[in-house]
Amino acid sequence: MTKHIFVTGGVVSSLGKGLTSASIGMLLERRGLRVRMQKLDPYINVDPGTMSPYQHGEVYVLDDGSETDLDLGHYERFTNSPLTRDSNYTTGQIYLSVINKERRGDYLGKTVQVIPHITNEIKSVIQKLAADNVDVVITEIGGTVGDIESQPFLEAIRQFSLDIGKENCLYIHLTLVPYLKAAGELKTKPTQHSVGQLRQIGIQPDILICRTERSISREDREKIALFCNVPKDAVIEEKDKDFSIYEVPLSLMDNKLDELIVRRLGLAAGQLDMDDWRDLLHKLRNPDHELGIAVVGKYAEHRDAYKSIYEALDHAGIAHRAQIRIQRIQSEEVERDGPERLLAGYDGLLVPGGFGERGIEGKVEAIRFARERGIPFFGICLGMQCAAVEFARNVVGLAGAHSTEICKDTPHPVICLLDEQKAITDKGGTMRLGAQEAVLAADSRAAEAYRRTRIFERHRHRYEFNNVYRNQFVAHGMCFAGTSPDGSLVEVIELPAHPWFVAVQFHPEFKSKPTAAHPLFAGFIGAAVARHASRSERSREVEMP
Numbered sequence: 001m002t003k004h005i006f007v008t009g010g011v012v013s014s015l016g017k018g019l020t021s022a023s024i025g026m027l028l029e030r031r032g033l034r035v036r037m038q039k040l041d042p043y044i045n046v047d048p049g050t051m052s053p054y055q056h057g058e059v060y061v062l063d064d065g066s067e068t069d070l071d072l073g074h075y076e077r078f079t080n081s082p083l084t085r086d087s088n089y090t091t092g093q094i095y096l097s098v099i100n101k102e103r104r105g106d107y108l109g110k111t112v113q114v115i116p117h118i119t120n121e122i123k124s125v126i127q128k129l130a131a132d133n134v135d136v137v138i139t140e141i142g143g144t145v146g147d148i149e150s151q152p153f154l155e156a157i158r159q160f161s162l163d164i165g166k167e168n169c170l171y172i173h174l175t176l177v178p179y180l181k182a183a184g185e186l187k188t189k190p191t192q193h194s195v196g197q198l199r200q201i202g203i204q205p206d207i208l209i210c211r212t213e214r215s216i217s218r219e220d221r222e223k224i225a226l227f228c229n230v231p232k233d234a235v236i237e238e239k240d241k242d243f244s245i246y247e248v249p250l251s252l253m254d255n256k257l258d259e260l261i262v263r264r265l266g267l268a269a270g271q272l273d274m275d276d277w278r279d280l281l282h283k284l285r286n287p288d289h290e291l292g293i294a295v296v297g298k299y300a301e302h303r304d305a306y307k308s309i310y311e312a313l314d315h316a317g318i319a320h321r322a323q324i325r326i327q328r329i330q331s332e333e334v335e336r337d338g339p340e341r342l343l344a345g346y347d348g349l350l351v352p353g354g355f356g357e358r359g360i361e362g363k364v365e366a367i368r369f370a371r372e373r374g375i376p377f378f379g380i381c382l383g384m385q386c387a388a389v390e391f392a393r394n395v396v397g398l399a400g401a402h403s404t405e406i407c408k409d410t411p412h413p414v415i416c417l418l419d420e421q422k423a424i425t426d427k428g429g430t431m432r433l434g435a436q437e438a439v440l441a442a443d444s445r446a447a448e449a450y451r452r453t454r455i456f457e458r459h460r461h462r463y464e465f466n467n468v469y470r471n472q473f474v475a476h477g478m479c480f481a482g483t484s485p486d487g488s489l490v491e492v493i494e495l496p497a498h499p500w501f502v503a504v505q506f507h508p509e510f511k512s513k514p515t516a517a518h519p520l521f522a523g524f525i526g527a528a529v530a531r532h533a534s535r536s537e538r539s540r541e542v543e544m545p
């Protein structure tokens, strides 16, 4: 029988519930258990696809084309649990489904209510992941205990243990134990209140994971255990990790969390092997090079807007034993101050995906700078579209070339809408989404990086390269290194004469893992390492008497 773990959060948001859940998944999976991961988000949007990165950070796209919460990125990077549309539900989706059933007459004249109809719907999406070949389902509840929006979800997980038996469920609550400078001590009261709120609605947490900046003393641990009604060994410390998020699973392991879970749920688990993970941290701590990579995007100030890209750069850094200093640069700043001032010192430039006009000319200018100076350049989605616009304007000589997303009546629409997209007016879930096949030219940089010519990568865009311009681009040195299998959609463009200039219409960042860097990110960082080495060589030559 599949066992269920529920992860809730209390005291404040942003405690790293996603990362903690992903770490729990990792530890259990590495003990030989078959794990499924899921996030339930209390907001009313049907999915985060329509939300601004300011609200929600990155939208994480799965193979099946679902647009999901960025915590699913942590799940995929930390575990091998297959993720699908069923791995992320929101209040909006739950209500939509219930309302559709009501319209179909499925409720046979009953009054449709939060309890039991909404809670039943929530329980059914949790139950969907349970199967013969699944040992544990980990369900993370978004938001913080006490939020009005969270209540139906908490009520549903409370009922869940009545349905399948208490012994088959485990409630883990993540809280904050803040350090008060003025008092010179850690404070357990917020945790007591948060657990109090959970108990009011009928959930007694089995395990408390306490985020803290200082070690929790034995007395404080005993106090938390007593007031929160949990055994002492179920109060697990999760100290802040300044160095890397990859330390979290190891720290939870050191605090014996996996043992506790396995024991409480009576799981038949094997030994834990974290050697490769320790090796990864060792590499991260002992780099051979230090590289500066500029990421020029619209939401540079927002740490979560391009989360998977920053992660994928780190993975490629680990593969090359390079520490990556990522400089987030707002593209509007490039418009204001010019690329020379902002970009001259970097070993590589990346322009990520995005939407809309703001800062677009800064991206185009940044790409021109990288192209002309031979700085390794990696363009992703809108980054590829901007690279096409830049090349059209400055190399092919098509003045005013643009994407019709930004400029409807450009004289040279090098990026435009496909006919099938033109009739679509709804914004939610209507882009070209999810894993699609692409075929790479055998002698391309991309094929060299992947070591194969057929790839599957995830997409999230409406606009495409306009094939009318292909011949002119080729005549001026652009290589169309990847297309859809029928050749109709451009997937990868490259400049063979440049040290490393590769831009892709898809989002490779979603498939990179700490222990398996994505081939294109590894290729990009490899080129940045080479540039860094040749620059240090040159500066040494200059210093020589």
Ligand code: GLN
Pocket (backbone or CB within 6 Å): 352, 353, 354, 355, 356, 380, 381, 382, 383, 385, 405, 460, 461, 462, 463, 464
């Ligand atoms: N805005 C562009 C499009 O819709 C690019 C999207 C993206 O970068 N994800 O095609």
